[in-house]
Amino acid sequence: xTTKFGxxxxxxxxxxxxxxxxxxxxxxxxxxxVTADLTHSLDALIGAGVNVSSAFGPQHGLKGDKQDNMVxxxxxxxxxxxxxxxxxxxxxxxxxxxxxxxxxxxxxDLQDLGCRIYTFVTTLLYLLEEAARTGKSVWVxxxxxxxxxxxxxxxxxxxxxxxxxxxxxxxxxxxTMGEMGHWFIAHFGLDVDYRxxxxxxxxxxxxxxxxxxxxxxxxxxxxxxxxxxxRAYAGTVMIEGATVSEGRGTTRPLEVxxxxxxxxxxxxxxxxxxxxxxxxxxxxxxxxxFEPTFHKHRGLLCNALMVHAEGPGYDHDAFRPWRLQALAxxxxxxxxxxxxxxxxxxxxxxxxxxxxxIDVINGGPSLREWVDDPGATPHDLxxxxxxxxxxxxxxxxxxxLY
Numbered sequence: 001x002t003t004k005f006g007x008x009x010x011x012x013x014x015x016x017x018x019x020x021x022x023x024x025x026x027x028x029x030x031x032x033x034v035t036a037d038l039t040h041s042l043d044a045l046i047g048a049g050v051n052v053s054s055a056f057g058p059q060h061g062l063k064g065d066k067q068d069n070m071v072x073x074x075x076x077x078x079x080x081x082x083x084x085x086x087x088x089x090x091x092x093x094x095x096x097x098x099x100x101x102x103x104x105x106x107x108x109d110l111q112d113l114g115c116r117i118y119t120f121v122t123t124l125l126y127l128l129e130e131a132a133r134t135g136k137s138v139w140v141x142x143x144x145x146x147x148x149x150x151x152x153x154x155x156x157x158x159x160x161x162x163x164x165x166x167x168x169x170x171x172x173x174x175x176t177m178g179e180m181g182h183w184f185i186a187h188f189g190l191d192v193d194y195r196x197x198x199x200x201x202x203x204x205x206x207x208x209x210x211x212x213x214x215x216x217x218x219x220x221x222x223x224x225x226x227x228x229x230x231r232a233y234a235g236t237v238m239i240e241g242a243t244v245s246e247g248r249g250t251t252r253p254l255e256v257x258x259x260x261x262x263x264x265x266x267x268x269x270x271x272x273x274x275x276x277x278x279x280x281x282x283x284x285x286x287x288x289x290f291e292p293t294f295h296k297h298r299g300l301l302c303n304a305l306m307v308h309a310e311g312p313g314y315d316h317d318a319f320r321p322w323r324l325q326a327l328a329x330x331x332x333x334x335x336x337x338x339x340x341x342x343x344x345x346x347x348x349x350x351x352x353x354x355x356x357x358i359d360v361i362n363g364g365p366s367l368r369e370w371v372d373d374p375g376a377t378p379h380d381l382x383x384x385x386x387x388x389x390x391x392x393x394x395x396x397x398x399x400x401l402y
Contacts, residue, residue, distance in 0.1 A: 156363025235321030241358030249292030282319030
């Protein structure tokens, strides 16, 4: 069965397009916001006669041109259509009243990675909150969760909210953006005109394990270069809070468990097998070498562990990237007790103050404390996470659309 994403379904539905007639429409998009034939949603919607009066770019910009993390994008005017393009990762993260006044209906067409820390999730929440305040409509043009339905990680602790932690959800949330919007509305009690333009033919438990095999992968952000990265990301993104490299400055960023010039990858791998071999299931790990051209350890030869969540060695139901990454940190800490593993409070991750980046990423200190505690066992972290995972699965069950 051919998979049709929300954008494709909207463009083929004359009744839906008719509802947009006479209304000013804003588009929230990035490079992966394309139709089945890879036409960008901005071009496709205007070509279909939709009155697109403004566009919005999330982190990395509408064009997806900002390579590194935490690089802001300025507002601009589209050179072809002459409409304003507002940045939701520049002077503001939350749409301003002026921005909201530019349209009546906001079409949200962002490809997500299924991970709480991927900032498009928070951008959706902020848009819904501002739409509720200003009486605007939000339509999510739904897209797949490429990481599929599995849920993993501890829930964000209230008080630890940030731009990479919108609400008490686990790292790997298992929802599409359309489903997430329904959960946000229920959780925060939002009164907003909200609609999901559902996909047709998406099978989260099908052969692609979330990403349909009949659709081309396009980077939703510069370092999200493959489905392998999307699957591993709920674990490897934690390296942004560590001093070891996540592979930025190479062609396979966020597809490694670590990279550093002063670590023995094979020794760490053996230690991981000793500590919790069951957390290494579902993927193939390979020691490798790289020399980053920018970012951490730039110009230095790094030993690393590469994650292959693809091919014949991949087991979607067994693969647990958050636990795998926690185990890699634990292996490093066990072999190198005095290793300077965590980035300090002077590194303002997503503009937070006086909080360790690893704690911002995890929505609390529990993972870091588990890694750093010599007496903490895999069972201890498993107990923490499994309770939160079960709670989340029960909480979102009524919001699943597929």
